[in-house]
Amino acid sequence: MAGAPEEIRTERLVLRRLVDADLPAMIEVHGDAETNRHNPTGPPTLEEIRENLAAWQRDWVEHGIGYWAIEDAGTGEVLGFGGLRQFDFDGRPELNLYYRFRPTAWGRGYATEMARAAVDWAHAARPEQTVVIRTATTNAAAVRVAERLGFTLLGTRDLEGVPASVFTSRRS
Secondary structure (H helix, E strand, O other): OOOOOOEEEOOOEEEEEOOHHHHHHHHHHHOOOHHHOOOOOOOOOHHHHHHHHHHHHHHHHHHOOOEEEEEEOOOOOEEEEEEEEEEEEOOEEEEEEEEEEOHHHOOOOHHHHHHHHHHHHHHHHOOOOOEEEEEEOOOHHHHHHHHHOOOEEEEEEEEOOEEEEEEEEOOO
16 A cells, blocks of 8 residues: 655645654644534544554554645745545445644645645545535535535434535545
């Protein structure tokens, strides 16, 4: 199974593997109530954020892919976190596409730019796996990103107690 590169560059972003020094930025981004507007469980605790960082770093070792820190290519500021993570979907190993950005980064197309780079990598390196986006049906911005990327709406499912739209993309 091919591993993702240590770093992917887009026109405006650097997607890079997570390091321990990303914890303060993860706390800022994931601990922000505004970034959790569509998260049914609300902001994670400090301990949960630490556990997520460790789990996401382990993903790189165990699966050759994981979520990235997403930096502004010009300033080096961490704008958010996201990418692809191996997960079990309907009994098959698939790739979950995830992202969360600082509110100051919203509305600039960063989510679509990062997601497109991640999906392009997945289609080239792991064409046997479907990329899946699961998002609260109320998250209109995430639904628009899925549609811009050409994902197909699979249906609606329960995600942590709320209705979630499930989109899929497979290399054609």
